[in-house]
Amino acid sequence: MIRRKLLSQIQTHLLHPEITMIVGPRQAGKTTIMEILRDDLRKKGEKTLFLNLDFTADRPFFDTQEKLIQRIIYEIGNEKGYVFIDEIQRKENAGIFLKGLYDMKLPYKLIVSGSGSIELKEKIHESLPGRKRLFELTTLSFEEFIAYKTDYKHIQEGSSFAELASYFDLFREQARNYLEEYLNFGGYPKVVLASTTKEKRAVIADIYQSFLEKDMSVLLNIKKTGSLTDLLRILSSQIGSLVNISELSNTLGVSSPTVKNYLWYLEKTFIISKVTPYFKNTRKEITKSPVYYFNDLGLRNFAISQFGNAAFDSSGFLFENFIFNNLVSIFQLTPTTIHFWRTKDKAEVDFVINTGKDILPIEVKYTNLKTPEMGRSFRSFLSKYRTSKAFVVNLSLTQEITLENTRVYFIPYFNTSVITKKI
Numbered sequence: 001m002i003r004r005k006l007l008s009q010i011q012t013h014l015l016h017p018e019i020t021m022i023v024g025p026r027q028a029g030k031t032t033i034m035e036i037l038r039d040d041l042r043k044k045g046e047k048t049l050f051l052n053l054d055f056t057a058d059r060p061f062f063d064t065q066e067k068l069i070q071r072i073i074y075e076i077g078n079e080k081g082y083v084f085i086d087e088i089q090r091k092e093n094a095g096i097f098l099k100g101l102y103d104m105k106l107p108y109k110l111i112v113s114g115s116g117s118i119e120l121k122e123k124i125h126e127s128l129p130g131r132k133r134l135f136e137l138t139t140l141s142f143e144e145f146i147a148y149k150t151d152y153k154h155i156q157e158g159s160s161f162a163e164l165a166s167y168f169d170l171f172r173e174q175a176r177n178y179l180e181e182y183l184n185f186g187g188y189p190k191v192v193l194a195s196t197t198k199e200k201r202a203v204i205a206d207i208y209q210s211f212l213e214k215d216m217s218v219l220l221n222i223k224k225t226g227s228l229t230d231l232l233r234i235l236s237s238q239i240g241s242l243v244n245i246s247e248l249s250n251t252l253g254v255s256s257p258t259v260k261n262y263l264w265y266l267e268k269t270f271i272i273s274k275v276t277p278y279f280k281n282t283r284k285e286i287t288k289s290p291v292y293y294f295n296d297l298g299l300r301n302f303a304i305s306q307f308g309n310a311a312f313d314s315s316g317f318l319f320e321n322f323i324f325n326n327l328v329s330i331f332q333l334t335p336t337t338i339h340f341w342r343t344k345d346k347a348e349v350d351f352v353i354n355t356g357k358d359i360l361p362i363e364v365k366y367t368n369l370k371t372p373e374m375g376r377s378f379r380s381f382l383s384k385y386r387t388s389k390a391f392v393v394n395l396s397l398t399q400e401i402t403l404e405n406t407r408v409y410f411i412p413y414f415n416t417s418v419i420t421k422k423i
Contacts, residue, residue, distance in 0.1 A: 002148045002189055006137055007033055011040070013133055014082070014109060019102060022113040024137035025270035025295065026215065027207050029189045030113040033137065034084050037111060047081040053090035062091050065100050072108060082109045089114040095128055102131045115215065115269075138270070139296045140187030141329055142179070142322070142414075148192065149178055168414040172396065175414065183318045184310055186298020197308050204302045215269050220261070227252045229303075231262055235272060235292050236304035239321050240350070242289040242342070263292075270295055273328065278339035278352040278359070291340055293321045319366040319413070320350055323393050326416045327351060327362070347377035355423060362391045362419075369397035372410055382406050389422055 010033065013020050022030050031052075038048050049072055051058045061071045072083055088094045098112065140148070146164055147155050154167035168175050185191055185200055188207060194200040212225045222228070230252055235243070243263075249256045266272045272292045279288070294300035297318055301310040310318060327338055335356055341349040351362040363378045374392060382390060382403060390408045399410045411418055 001036075002029070002140065002144065002192065003152070004029060004033060004137070005141070005144060006135055007036065010037065010111075010135055013135075014041075014111070016133070017109070018130075019098060019128065019132040020109070020111045020135065021132045022111070022135045022137055024115070025139065026115045026211055027188055027190060028137050028139050028270075030115070030137055031086055032189070034086060034111060034113055038082070038084055041082050047076045047079070048084065049075040049081065050084040050086070052086040054087045059090070062097070065097065065104075068101070069104075069106070072106075076108065078107065080107050080109075082111060085110065085112045087114060088112045099128055099131060102128070136332075138187075138325075138329075139298075140189060140192060142182055142187075142326065145182050145187055145192060146175065146178055149181075165415065168412070176395070179322075179413070180315075183297055183315060183322060184301065184308055186296040186301070188296060188298060191298055200298075201302075201307055204298055204307060208299060208302055211269070211271070216265060219265055219269070227254050227258075228262055231259070232266075232271075232303040235266075236294070236300045239293055239300065239317050240291050240324075240340075243292055244289055271299065273324070275324070275338060275340055275351075278341045278354065293324045295325065297321060316366040320364045323362075323364050323413065323416065324351065326413075327353070327419075330417050330420055341381055343380075347380050349378055349381045352381075353419070353423075358389070358423065359385060359387055360389055360391065360419070360423065361385075361387060362393060365392060365394040367394060369394045369410065372397070372399055372401050372408070374403070374408065379403070382408075391419055391422075 010020060010022065014037070022033060024030055034050070038050055041048050051061065051071075053059055053062065061068050072081070075081075076083075088098075091097055094114075098110065101110065143164060146167065150167060154164055186204075188204065190203045190207075191200045194203050212228065216228060217223065217225055220228070231248065234248065234251065245256050245259050248259045252259065263272070263274070267274055272294055274290045274292055276290050277288045297310075298307060300318075300321070301307040304310075324338070331338065331353070337354045339352045339354060341347075341352050341361070349361045350364045353360040353362065361378065361381050363375060365373070369392075372392070378390070378392075381387075386404075387406055390403075390406050392408065392410045393413055393416060394410060396412050397410045398412060398415070401408050401410075409418075409422060
């Protein structure tokens with residue numbers, strides 16, 4: 001079994017009356033987590049009920065709140081119990097439906113999950129203020145991937161994944177091989193568990209097709225997904241590059257509003273993340289061209305027909321995407337925002353972290369640095385904004401230097417969490 005960092009947080013929230021809501025991309029492991037939670041509760045003698053809206057037999061119980069309550073009482077009675085509802089996005093007006101149940105103050109704890117759905121990400125927020133806690137489950141992080149691949153030999157039961165630092169120090173070559181594997185195949189659990197490249201490719205193909213047919217075609221109300229597939233291929237080929245809506249519109253042969261609509265839905269279904277440029281003027285930040293990164297590298301590689309061999313073709317861009325995903329993870333649940341920096345003279349900095357008080361530039365180098373190196377653009381940013389701290393993420397070097405009044409930290413890719421300690 002692959003251990004998920006989010007599991008302990010969800011287990012703790014089971015003690016709270018609010019609805020526990022688990023959202024994330026299709027096949028990221030939400031159902032597995034719910035099954036683990038249910039089994040643990042059963043072992044403790046707690047009463048549980050598990051319903052899945054993907055199952056035809058379970059759907060009639062969601063016709064009305066009264067029908068669902070009758071089913072719960074039949075299984076659990078009128079005493080304390082735990083009700084698991086999987087694939088809630090299949091239920092129309094799910095937010096209002098759950099709000100009504102919660103407000104009845106029944107003795108049942110609700111644990112709800114759903115795949116990338118606008119209903120979950122948007123409307124439920126509006127319908128359930130103060131009534132739920134949202135947990136977003138991504139595909140496997142690199143920490144989770146490494147811990148699994150090494151049979152959890154370097155991390156003790158119940159301890160923090162941060163303890164993996166000792167593994168990276170001792171087994172750098174092996175860790176580098178795992179990095180290449182992760183850059184190639186990504187972190188979907190079923191892909192990671194598949195033993196051969198052929199099996200991995202079959203799994204990711206199914207995930208990709210299910211996403212197009214079951215999520216996007218329904219949400220966008222389209223029968224032919226050709227232009228959407230082409231958009232994904234274009235985004236895959238230019239991760240970290242500026243995206244111009246007009247250019248995409250001309251290339252795809254669809255209107256600019258349609259392109260914007262596609263991009264918005266791709267974000268809301270956990271496929272891509274938008275990053276805006278850094279400006280002190282917020283209005284400029286909103287209006288200027290963004291860049292996009294993929295939330296799972298395997299899906300990105302499959303979209304551009306490079307699944308399994310992408311690290312040899314575009315490894316630098318993939319590594320940049322990989323670091324972005326790490327930054328998103330470590331700054332999750334904080335007000336910190338992630339941006340990039342570009343100038344008309346084409347000077348650029350990969351990431352600019354805005355904490356609200358400070359800005360921290362981050363340069364990403366897919367190389368084994370032996371001595372501290374910084375590009376001209378990075379130095380230009382330091383000179384312009386006079387930041388107190390800056391970071392260069394690379395494959396191996398750990399070192400600190402001072403450049404004028406800026407403390408520059410060179411950190412290896414497996415230690416990006418140290419950034420939060422330096423802020």
